[in-house]
Amino acid sequence: MLKTIRVEDAVGTRLAHDVTEIRPGEFKGPAFRMGHTVCEEDLCHLQRLGKNHLYVLGIEEDEIHENQAAVILAEALAGDGVVLENEPREGKISIFAGIDGLLQVDTTVLAAFNLVDEVMCASLHNHTLVRKGEMVAATRAIPLVLKRAVVERAAAVARQRGSVLAVRPLRRAHVGLVVTGNEVFNGLIEDRFAPILSEKLTGLGSEVVAVDFAPDSSEVISSAIRSHIARGCDLMIITGGMSVDPDDVTRHGIRLAGAQELHYGSAVLPGAMFMIAYVGEVPLLGVPGCALHHRVTVLDLVLPRVLAGERIGKAELAFLGHGGLCRDCAQCCYPHCPFGKS
Amino acid sequence: MKPFHELLASSAEAHGHLCPGQVVGVRMAMLGCRLIGLDDPTHPAQIKKLLVYSEMDRCAADAIAHVTGAKLGRRSLKFIDYGIMAATFMNLVSAKAFRVLSTEEARLLVGHYAPEIRGKRQQQLMAYQRMPDSVLYRVYEVKIALSEFDLPGPANHKVICSRCGQAIRDHREVVLNGAILCRPCAPGCYYSSASEISWPDMNWTPDLHQACKPANTLR
Secondary structure, rough: OOEEHHHHHHOOOOOOOOEEEEEEEEEEEEOOOOOOOOOOOHHHHHHOOOOOOOEEOOOOOEEEEHHHHHHHHHHEEEEOOOOOOOOOOOEEEEEEOOOOOEEEEOHHHHHHHOOOOEEEEEEOOOOOOEEEOOEEEEEOOOOOOOHHHHHHHHHHHHHOOOOOOEOOOOOOEEEEEEEEEEHHHHHOOOHHHHHHHHHHHHHOOOEEEEEEEEEEOHHHHHHHHHHHHHHHOEEOOOOOOOOOOOOOOOOHHHHHOOEEEEEEOOEEOOOOOOEEEEEEEEEEEHHHOOOHHHHHHHHHHHHHHHHHOOOOOHHHHHHOOOOOOOOOOOOOOOOOOOOOOO | OOOOHHHHHHHHHHHHOOOOHHHHHHHHHHHHHOOOOOOOOOOOOOOOHEEEEOOOOOOOHHHHHHOOOOOOHHHOOOEEOOOOEEEEEEEEEOEEEEEEEEEEHHHHHHHHHHOOOOOOHHHHHHHHHOOOHHEEEEEEOOOOOOOHHHHHOOOOOOOEOOOOEEEEEEEOOOOEEOOOEEOOOOOOOOOOOOOOOOOOOOOOOOOOOOOOOOOOOOO
16 A cells, blocks of 8 residues: 655655656756655755655555566566566566567457556567567556556466567578569579579578579479479578469469468558468468569568468468558658558 | 366356357356365255355356356345346355456457457357456455355245235345335335236146146045
8 A cells, every 4th residue: 555645754764666856958867766765864855856745655465566566567478589677667677589580479468468457568569570689568567556466367367378478589491582484584684583582581591592593384483392392492482473464373383383271462562462382381482573673562571470480371461451551651661660560 | 067168058058049148157157166166066065055146137147057056046046236247156164255257358358369250249259268267357355244044045034014914034024114014015116006916717727637646646
């Protein structure tokens, strides 16, 4: 329970919270820390700070302080690949990426957690690429003193599926690339896909180990795919021929290669003609031509998730719709924009 | 106690349909019984240890009664007309009682837990099966001031209404200005304008010749 007393009566009592002092341009910080025992000499300073009343601690047996609560909450929210700030301050603890990788947020459980009274957690978006040491979330116990049972229930809610927040490392994929199209196969135009995709994959910690060029023939395309997989490629990217013209046969080639679970079409612009399929455990990504003309497309949203081990299917491609429209800004600042955020 | 899905199926049959209230009520009863240490409340060894207070008369109330075996007529089920989706489960031996309250936030989270299901009712049905107890309920340990006149067992208190002569049992009389009254004679009765009538076929009696003979038929 919190008790309010006049500053004049506070000598000998312990402060229930930090008392902040601001001297513009000079200082902003705690003049007194939570738990400080007020003495005679402090009264003048407190009154100068405009404090006429203070909260003092009187915690009942079934209550806990906000800082204790924050630790309980943070430990329940945090899963693999995240680390906690060392000490809570004013009931708040920040949560950081413990490794480079892809942030995964269980948004359902986060919503359930935030519906518990007196606690909160705010996070970055699910599927954000993060670096080790970046803040990914923060949690706070809102009142100064909380009922223990409320905090324990919030922690139980957070743990219902293990945890709410995790960072998954991206695997180092050995990527086979098949660039399709008669014009590039016959040397009439220079391929730009291979350098663009190599740069993207290298940036994500993977490497292109084999590149093949194929004409608009589903048989040749499927043969190239099978050959790459046989040689050990554990991620296939096939470019071009993803549209609906008679010569766009790439997705047929992917099917002929033995792919199961083909999903054609994504709720993203640019990138509606994207395809994902699987040959066993090897993902095959069919990338449409827009990836040549746009810095960021559906591929940039899906590739990190594939490398983090997520199996992308029809639902995942559909749920990209909300936030899946690129604004095609003159100065692209992805990922610091709404594209891919939902 | 039987597994959840068996209880849900039998409860829905007894109630007349499967609905989200059945899920909430079955799970509420399972949790309540677990909290008071009764793992088989319908078993003869446990049946007399349980009192259940239902704060609503909705679908969940039937589910709670079905799972716990508590019955109005055995005085083990009490209806407390609060209009709140909650029930209290009391162990008469230990006197421990826990109030299990269905949370409003569970309703708000239905779309999150069953996003792929269409139709509000179907979505609720699935979501309430997927949510953990920590999201569906809040639990309070409570104290119940249990009157001897509320306990199961034979009636042990009978008085007569001073206005109409009606016998009133279980200490349900109202005392108004020193006079003992039955509830219908006291203010606030649920019916009004009572007028006694005669009715058609007043002498109808069960036809004992169609079924078995009564036990005391003379040969």
